[in-house]
Amino acid sequence: xxxxxxxxxxxxxxxxxxxxxxxxxxxxxxxxxxxxxxxxxxxxxxxxxxxxxxxxxxxxxxxxxxxxxxxxxxxxxxxxxxxxxxxxxxxxxxxxxxxxxxxxxxxxxxxxxxxxxxxxxxxxxxxxxxxxxxxxxxxxxxxxxxxxxxxxxxxxxxxx
Amino acid sequence: xxxxxxxxxxxxxxxxxxxxxxxxxxxxxxxxxxxxxxxxxxxxxxxxxxxxxxxxxxxxxxxxxxxxxxxxxxxxxxxxxxxxxxxxxxxxxxxxxxxxxxxxxxxxxxxxxxxxxxxxxxxxxxxxxxxxxxxxxxxxxxxxxxxxxxxxxxxxxxxx
Amino acid sequence: xxxxxxxxxxxxxxxxxxxxxxxxxxxxxxxxxxxxxxxxxxxxxxxxxxxxxxxxxxxxxxxxxxxxxxxxxxxxxxxxxxxxxxxxxxxxxxxxxxxxxxxxxxxxxxxxxxxxxxxxxxxxxxxxxxxxxxxxxxxxxxxxxxxxxxxxxxxxxxxx
Amino acid sequence: xxxxxxxxxxxxxxxxxxxxxxxxxxxxxxxxxxxxxxxxxxxxxxxxxxxxxxxxxxxxxxxxxxxxxxxxxxxxxxxxxxxxxxxxxxxxxxxxxxxxxxxxxxxxxxxxxxxxxxxxxxxxxxxxxxxxxxxxxxxxxxxxxxxxxxxxxxxxxxxx
Amino acid sequence: xxxxxxxxxxxxxxxxxxxxxxxxxxxxxxxxxxxxxxxxxxxxxxxxxxxxxxxxxxxxxxxxxxxxxxxxxxxxxxxxxxxxxxxxxxxxxxxxxxxxxxxxxxxxxxxxxxxxxxxxxxxxxxxxxxxxxxxxxxxxxxxxxxxxxxxxxxxxxxxx
Amino acid sequence: xxxxxxxxxxxxxxxxxxxxxxxxxxxxxxxxxxxxxxxxxxxxxxxxxxxxxxxxxxxxxxxxxxxxxxxxxxxxxxxxxxxxxxxxxxxxxxxxxxxxxxxxxxxxxxxxxxxxxxxxxxxxxxxxxxxxxxxxxxxxxxxxxxxxxxxxxxxxxxxx
Numbered sequence: 020x021x022x023x024x025x026x027x028x029x030x031x032x033x034x035x036x037x038x039x040x041x042x043x044x045x046x047x048x049x050x051x052x053x054x055x056x057x058x059x060x061x062x063x064x065x066x067x068x069x070x071x072x073x074x075x076x077x078x079x080x081x082x083x084x085x086x087x088x089x090x091x092x093x094x095x096x097x098x099x100x101x102x103x104x105x106x107x108x109x110x111x112x113x114x115x116x117x118x119x120x121x122x123x124x125x126x127x128x129x130x131x132x133x134x135x136x137x138x139x140x141x142x143x144x145x146x147x148x149x150x151x152x153x154x155x156x157x158x159x160x161x162x163x164x165x166x167x168x169x170x171x172x173x174x175x176x177x178x179x
Numbered sequence: 180x181x182x183x184x185x186x187x188x189x190x191x192x193x194x195x196x197x198x199x200x201x202x203x204x205x206x207x208x209x210x211x212x213x214x215x216x217x218x219x220x221x222x223x224x225x226x227x228x229x230x231x232x233x234x235x236x237x238x239x240x241x242x243x244x245x246x247x248x249x250x251x252x253x254x255x256x257x258x259x260x261x262x263x264x265x266x267x268x269x270x271x272x273x274x275x276x277x278x279x280x281x282x283x284x285x286x287x288x289x290x291x292x293x294x295x296x297x298x299x300x301x302x303x304x305x306x307x308x309x310x311x312x313x314x315x316x317x318x319x320x321x322x323x324x325x326x327x328x329x330x331x332x333x334x335x336x337x338x339x
Numbered sequence: 340x341x342x343x344x345x346x347x348x349x350x351x352x353x354x355x356x357x358x359x360x361x362x363x364x365x366x367x368x369x370x371x372x373x374x375x376x377x378x379x380x381x382x383x384x385x386x387x388x389x390x391x392x393x394x395x396x397x398x399x400x401x402x403x404x405x406x407x408x409x410x411x412x413x414x415x416x417x418x419x420x421x422x423x424x425x426x427x428x429x430x431x432x433x434x435x436x437x438x439x440x441x442x443x444x445x446x447x448x449x450x451x452x453x454x455x456x457x458x459x460x461x462x463x464x465x466x467x468x469x470x471x472x473x474x475x476x477x478x479x480x481x482x483x484x485x486x487x488x489x490x491x492x493x494x495x496x497x498x499x
Numbered sequence: 500x501x502x503x504x505x506x507x508x509x510x511x512x513x514x515x516x517x518x519x520x521x522x523x524x525x526x527x528x529x530x531x532x533x534x535x536x537x538x539x540x541x542x543x544x545x546x547x548x549x550x551x552x553x554x555x556x557x558x559x560x561x562x563x564x565x566x567x568x569x570x571x572x573x574x575x576x577x578x579x580x581x582x583x584x585x586x587x588x589x590x591x592x593x594x595x596x597x598x599x600x601x602x603x604x605x606x607x608x609x610x611x612x613x614x615x616x617x618x619x620x621x622x623x624x625x626x627x628x629x630x631x632x633x634x635x636x637x638x639x640x641x642x643x644x645x646x647x648x649x650x651x652x653x654x655x656x657x658x659x
Numbered sequence: 660x661x662x663x664x665x666x667x668x669x670x671x672x673x674x675x676x677x678x679x680x681x682x683x684x685x686x687x688x689x690x691x692x693x694x695x696x697x698x699x700x701x702x703x704x705x706x707x708x709x710x711x712x713x714x715x716x717x718x719x720x721x722x723x724x725x726x727x728x729x730x731x732x733x734x735x736x737x738x739x740x741x742x743x744x745x746x747x748x749x750x751x752x753x754x755x756x757x758x759x760x761x762x763x764x765x766x767x768x769x770x771x772x773x774x775x776x777x778x779x780x781x782x783x784x785x786x787x788x789x790x791x792x793x794x795x796x797x798x799x800x801x802x803x804x805x806x807x808x809x810x811x812x813x814x815x816x817x818x819x
Numbered sequence: 820x821x822x823x824x825x826x827x828x829x830x831x832x833x834x835x836x837x838x839x840x841x842x843x844x845x846x847x848x849x850x851x852x853x854x855x856x857x858x859x860x861x862x863x864x865x866x867x868x869x870x871x872x873x874x875x876x877x878x879x880x881x882x883x884x885x886x887x888x889x890x891x892x893x894x895x896x897x898x899x900x901x902x903x904x905x906x907x908x909x910x911x912x913x914x915x916x917x918x919x920x921x922x923x924x925x926x927x928x929x930x931x932x933x934x935x936x937x938x939x940x941x942x943x944x945x946x947x948x949x950x951x952x953x954x955x956x957x958x959x960x961x962x963x964x965x966x967x968x969x970x971x972x973x974x975x976x977x978x979x
Contacts, residue, residue: 023309024235026743027267031231031306031717035698035762037683041723042355071191073250074554075184077351080561085248085408085416088725090298091305092239092718098416098736100445101355103346121357125740129312130305137297138250138318143291145251151185152289152321152332159300159316161308163480164270173310186583191557195581196525197601204839234714237831238892242722243889245896248565256578258896260837262927263826281837285580296563324614344626351551351626363677391511394874395504397671399572399731402882405728405736410566410618411625418736420765422553422677423666441677449632450625457617458570460639465571465610466511468643469503472609472641472652479620479636480626492632511877515901517843517921560949568885572878576885576898605900671871695970711831715824715892723890730883730890730938730943732875736875769952770945777937780959783863784833785891785930788961789823790928792972796959798932799940812952813840 024093039125044166045101047119048132049156050140056111058151062143063108072146073106080104080118080139084131091134095126101129104133104139116140117162129164184253193253199285204326205261207279208292211298211318216271218311222303223268232306233266240264240278240299247294255286262291262297276300277322289324344413353413359445364486365421367439368452370460371478376431378471382463383428392466393426400424400438400459407454422451424459436460436483437482449484506593513573519605520626523648525581527599530614530620531638535590536539536594537632552626553586560584560598560619567614577605582611585620596620609644664733673733675729679765684806685741687759688772690780691798697753698791703748712786720744720758720779727774735766742771744779756780757802769804794816822894835891835903838897839925844966847919847954848932851938851958856911858951862943863908869977872946873906880918882906884931891934895926904939916940917962 026032036130062072081102089094095112103120120128142154147154163173183221186192222232241262248256261281278295280288300316307314325334346352382392401422408416421441430436438455440448460476467474483493506512542552561582568576581601589595598615601610620636627634643653666672671792702712721742728736728797743762749755758775760768782794826832862872881902888896901921909956918935920928940956947954963973 023230024306030230030745031235031714031721032342032723033721033742035761037685037740037763039740045357071185071189071554074351074551075191075558078555078558079250079252081351081353082409083463086250090239090243090250092235093664094305095740096262098418098444099353102353103355104292105350110738118361123357124738126261129308130301132735133301133304136722137190137316138303141293141297142251144293145254148321149329152324152335154320156297156319157317159319160314161312162422164312168372169309174313181896190585191561193561193579193582195583195601195605197525197580207839221679234711234831235718238715238718241831242889249562252562255580258578258898258924259833260839260895261526261835262833263835265830280836281835283837284578345551349551351555367549368527391505391509391874394671394871395511395572395878398875398878399570401671401673401730402729403570406570410559411572411622412555414625418764419673420677420679420735422673423675425670441675443677447632449600449628451620453621453624457636461610461613461617462571465574466504468609469509469649472612472644473654474640476617476639477637479617479639481632486630489629492707494633497671510905511874511881513881513899513902515903515921517900517923520898569882572882572915578898579940612851663949664924665871669871689920710827711829719890722964726890730879730886731942732879734945745826769948770941771942773941777941777956781930781933781937782891783892784933788826788929789969790965793974796937796958799956799959800954801948804952808871809949814953 028052031087031093036095036125040121040124042166043123046123046127046129046132046142046164047117047162048136049133049160049162050116050136050156052114052143053112054142054154055151058147059112072143075146076139079142080135081148084120087131087134091130094130097122097124097128099131101145102135104135121157127164127167129161133159133161135174188290190255196255201283201285201324203283204287205281206287206289206292206324207322208296209320209322210296210316212274212300212303212314214272214314215311219268219272220273220315223325232303235306236302237264239302240295243298244280244291244295246275247291250294251290254290257282257284257288259291264295267287285308287324287327293319331335348352356415361443361445362486363443364447366447366449366452366484367368367480367482368456369436369480370436370456370476372463372474372476373432374474375471378467379432380426383485395466395471396459396462397424400455401461403450403458404455406442407451410454411450414450416450417442417444419451420444422455424455442454446489447484449481453479511573516575516605516620521603521605522646524601524607525601526607526609526612526644527597527642528616528637529640530616530621532594532623532634532636534592534634535631537579538627539588539592543579552623555626556619556622557621560615564600564611564615567611570614571610577602577604577608579611582615584615590596603607607644607647609641613639660682666700671733676735681739681765682806683765684767685761686767686769686772687757689800689802690756690776690777690796692754692780692783692794694751695791695792698787699748700710701813704795710747710785715786716779716782717744719782720775723776723778724760727760727771730774731770734770734804737762737764737768742775744775767804767807769801773801821936822873823846832861836889836895836925840967841923841925843923844927845921845925846932846964847917847962848936849960849962850916850936850956852940852943852954852956853913854912854954855951856925858947859908859912872904872943875946876939876942879902880943883938884920887934891930896926897922897924902935903947927964927967929961933959933961
């Protein structure tokens, strides 16, 4: 099995999808960011700031997903039909981020979901770094994907 | 202590740095990506592909750093004078990424270093996902920064 | 009736158009810019400058339309098949701008037309501001749209 | 007096500011958007959507200001040190938008403030257009500017 | 025969392709860069640098192709399904670059191939300019294209 | 003498200019495009189209110069203080393009001038390709540069 993004000479190459049919593709990716409990409180408590840290991170994630092909060198340009970014606090010091993407195309949208989750996490870091430089993004990965010849994928399920 | 990116009404706000002096700022960030041992071998062995996966990821990281202010909503535009991205394999299944940034400006370059490390990691994911969808980016964080009124920072060192 | 760009929690959300059929969509938007009569004369008289102020504004409008999804956070990326920008002087001190857009897609192109008209107007401001800082863009709005489930729209016509 | 963005042949030309000193420049621009009273209520009432329409528009305005030189053909690239966008409801059907920008540079930041105000207004339109296609942006203009050889400007004050 | 990018008034205009069918389009473009023999040796010899100059130029070409519609004012946005960039040394002082593009769309992909070849050449210039400022790009042109109503084209073959 | 854009391991690397002083840098680059005599006539004759082909190409060149650092992987972001693009017909079938750039910075602006000239030429190709697919860009190179430690350069003059 070979790396599809390298040609027979080992050179970077965008996969030629000109002859693949367009089908519905979906993907779901996560990112987890850990912080001081006091930082999470500032983000989540009932005062005004709460809304805007996550609102800002959500928009950053959505906007970044749309620009994935500008950022990841060998990604195909894709007209995404769906991007959503959700936040879920966990315990006293953690926010879980879930990004979902979809399109009708001849290639998948995993990188778009991963990019959305990553940039949402980085934006949380940016907005809170003045009070907590030690925040860490501890887990970015693909949760599931559907569509395409390589079949569906779900994290933790054995791959064919 | 308050979140600097929110004004007194809790609204998102770019920090006004118009009256801060420009000084030399540096930052260093890391990202760690875990994969199957066979994937790491494909990336690192002596055959041609090796060069291009990391070459591509390095360039993606450098180029992303330059566009940080387009991606992170409240980051100031910065004329970076340095961006470097390095890769270090660790054990049978891990690559450590270190990104370093610098500029002369009235604000720091932490987000630029974090963005470079993150996009380099995402690009490795993209280039190897056909053989290993379960790769995970397990740790993105700031290693150190220097310059500016908030002083120097080094991970693991107690903050003033 | 609810705001479609907010989910049930009031959070920003790109509308999921994954299951909507692609049809021909068109839109027409206007912008009106008012200035000193002497400024309009400089733009419109027979000398060379005339061509370039409007040529530059036209190109700015067309190029901006193509980047609408980068600028408006919840707009879907769209492969526009048509963008045109026209200018019509009115009276001694006014230029009317009309932008038209089209594509085959599962969402409309109103924002693309509005963005084209707005950036064309802002470019006229930029090119003439040295002689007339008081110029005002007095009216940006949608003139009509066609295609899509929400039906056609024409300004001044009662909406169903 | 001539248009500075056209050379002696009437051709578009970026003004050469290579020999002008850098000084502190500020600008303030406005945009006004009119809508149905029921639309303004949806944006402003105490329920959740309120936050996000304006939060999203604010971020769109701030991010657009940073990209002004990509959108307005003859604008110089500028490292903005300040961008803020504020919203003020007026009467039953109007929102006033004020954008403020600053930088230390050899050219002004008026276009950045105007671009921020315009894109914030367009984003409000986008987020509410499903319930109110007839919204209109009725007034985009410069309120004031300071710094630079051309002196300060304040709307309504006679220009030298 | 008229220039399709100008309307009946001689104004710049994006061609309206709203009613043209989507078909498979391909294009192939070349660029040739001449340099000192010692520069070519540095690029091509067996040491490490070799890989990265061309790896970097290849990625620059691929990434630029994806952004053609942002750079060329009247190009339509296109979801490219293929971009490849190849390098072939010729004689002691020359590198030939070939870029190939494809998509299913109602307009061609010639500009995308030309943009990829041009930016790959410019990147080689950038990476080697410290040792050879006199490098020249001596020939950028279209080699062939297929698809679309205007028929196929091959350089050197008489056009219908 | 070594390639400055590769580190000691032959890896791509943005040159660290953090400790270099900012001085005035200028550059001048050319591009030459050859076409059928009838194509040049269409561009240059007294009818309306004339203005817009070159107006459009000029703006494309100016706008591309501002985005050089997004296109050329290892270029530093630069706040250009000058960009100009001029066209000069030569003989019956040739247009010579000259691009000039300037900034105060610790690195040069050659790539910005080369990018402006290249994109202006590509835009002429785009606007005329419907009548002349065989156009060729036959010569892109640096004419001169000034400023910086590496000294001034003028094409055809022996380098130190």
